[in-house]
Amino acid sequence: MSHTIRDRKQLLTRVRRIRGQAEAIERALEQGSECTAILQQIAAIRGAVNGLMTQVLEGHMREHLGDVDATPAQREQDLEQVLGVLRSYLK
Structure with a gap:
């Protein structure tokens, strides 16, 4: 079973929390709230997004890169995929 399926409830909870935070920023901007409050919400x-990324990335690495049955070619392919995602995320 894939780690995203196994951890679906927890991941969806994180995503819903992020959505709620984004909606709070929208409301704050519409109401003309103080910039410090908006900056705190952005932070x-x-x-929250970093936490979500960490959880999914850790599960992926454990499941795919830690797979003892994977061939060296499969591991290399999985590693390249992870590195590509990390490069784009850290830009």
Whole structure:
């Protein structure tokens, strides 16, 4: 079973929390809230997205790169996929 299926409930909870935070920023902007409150909410979203990325990435690495039955070619392909995602994420 894939780690994203196994951890679906927890991952969806994180995504829903992020959606709620984004909606809060939208409301704050519409209401003309103080910029410091908006900046704090943006920082909170960034932390939440980082947490989501960490959880999915860790599950992927454990499941795919830690697979003892994988061939060296499969491991290399999985590693390249992970590195590609990390490069784009860290830009």
